Amino acid sequence: MCEHEAVQARNETPSDQQRRPTIYDVARLAGVSKSLVSLVLQNSPRVSPERRAAVQQAIDELSYRPSRAAAALAGSRTRTIGVLLDDYRNLWFVDLLSGIELELAPLGYRVAVESITSNAHVDPSPLDGFESLRVSGIVVATEPTESMRVNRDTPVVVAGHRDLTLPGSDVVANDDRSGARLATEHLLGLGHTEIGLLSGGGGSARIRAEGFEAAIRGAGLSPLVLEGRDRGTGEIDGYQAAQQLLLDRPGTTAIFAANDTMALGAAAAARDAGRRIPEDLSLIGYDNSPLASSQLLRLTTIDPNSRQVGAVAAKSLLARMQDPDRESEESLVDPQLVTRSSTAPPAPRT
Amino acid sequence: MCEHEAVQARNETPSDQQRRPTIYDVARLAGVSKSLVSLVLQNSPRVSPERRAAVQQAIDELSYRPSRAAAALAGSRTRTIGVLLDDYRNLWFVDLLSGIELELAPLGYRVAVESITSNAHVDPSPLDGFESLRVSGIVVATEPTESMRVNRDTPVVVAGHRDLTLPGSDVVANDDRSGARLATEHLLGLGHTEIGLLSGGGGSARIRAEGFEAAIRGAGLSPLVLEGRDRGTGEIDGYQAAQQLLLDRPGTTAIFAANDTMALGAAAAARDAGRRIPEDLSLIGYDNSPLASSQLLRLTTIDPNSRQVGAVAAKSLLARMQDPDRESEESLVDPQLVTRSSTAPPAPRT
DNA sequence: CTGAAAGCGCTTACAG
């Protein structure tokens, strides 16, 4: 006997009508034990359909919502996966998320999303929020940093970024080198020989540049790479780099932009230079963002298969929950060429 | 005496090294009481700087992260605001979020983001996740539905949508009617008299259409409104509606698209029809999305001031936490014209 | 299945 006396007393006081219903209220209304309600909430198979129905009805009647705080505190796991993004404007995470959820939904996991900038005022380091939440696992969908070390045994997987790696965590990404090769070979296959790459800083851009250079060299040509100001990879960087490229090398017949956003900028630079796409200039991007399928761009691009990256990331997390001492591994997902109308054979020399 | 015996016993057992540190561990290491640690965690002013520093050092040393579950369960409030989005691809929420956070950060509130589709497998209705979390308040940044009724006294504010309203909740939005008027008057002011509106279903689009029609009628003209197929408001809808408009009414010199995404489609339709922007056709959007500032569009548009909408929404929530019985109110935020190069005076008649 | 019990890691008064 301890606090339970008080609990009983409280439950027998009908004065406080505004109180949130608890598992006790549900049990009483359904005429079952508190333990049984808990089993129903956990979808335990060892509950008869009749009792399950009775409990469910009581839940509906009371609009009962289980307290995640209490469940997390009492149980060990929260069955929540935290996903850390860098910026909500980088839409590749949308497919990543759906891949993660597709994989985890059948297991009853919940997904919590956070960006690095969110809640920075309350969490000293970006993963603190998830640690305080006691998530079951974390997907880091941004460039990992020193401050993302997780203390104990929370499984972590880095998705989409291969530069730095967090000790003890897995890595899943699309194969940027192979994707860049696909893009370059598409242009080469169309007959282009004067191909420029618009690139920038960041791990993915660098690996894509490597794939581009390898493919170009493989064709016996010499690669031409332009970077945005300050190694940026935004729209304006694509615009400026493309502008400079078309000025420096007017013979250029095709541009490979390290991402669709830079391609958007490149399309503007082409237009401003009086070059039609694809008649006067072929353009290929990377990411297969919503932008790429717009009528204005109809951009040939590389689909990084982010949904699959998410699914594999989720599987890594589950594997590490099973066996925390499992060796770290890096998984690569195959990207795919998506052909639209921004690429075509080069115009015949006049 | 009750479970505390066991707690003491556990704490005296040094065998389990992997255990997460608790407030007890911090207190012991810092040489203070557990209560004091709790006060430090809550930034209480009634703690001396010396002791605060000692506690902080112990926290750092142990990499202690307070359990949100325990804090939520023990305290009444979670100091977390839930934000419900419809789709991560509608980027207007990014500014909304920063407005909310700007307002709530000084008060130590945390923000939790969820989309309607996320976690649908585990939450029967979209707000259940937040209710289970026992959030302090909810911002509904999507069209509210019947299933979003919140049971008890969780304050709710609907942001950016004015069609339906949730009983007992406040509404904050940009003034779509006034914004549409601004856009239309901008075109009228440039000298356009043949102006078409691309619109669609949904509350904002409808109100924007009303503002457009009022302004057009105010100028003694008759309004022309085209809708996308199935009343859609996406890029392809803008494309198709603009295509049809330019076909049906070749004399059209200006298009007002109900949002930037439709404007993107309209720009493509204009290009495909051989119309240059702004020389042959002026184009104005709504939302001031990242797209609008791209070099390819340089789109004149209406900025809905979403950051301010977020700030006002946060204030509403705080006010309702203070006084739950406060009357519901609707707040409108003033939108603003952002002039770029997609609008110009109409070409002189030839 | 039930029922009584302990415990998760905090917060919140409260007496000193």
Added chain:
DNA sequence: CTGAAAGCGCTTACAG
């Protein structure tokens, strides 16, 4: 400030 205590609403064995 401390220290002992109760309690938040669950989960988890465990005996019956």
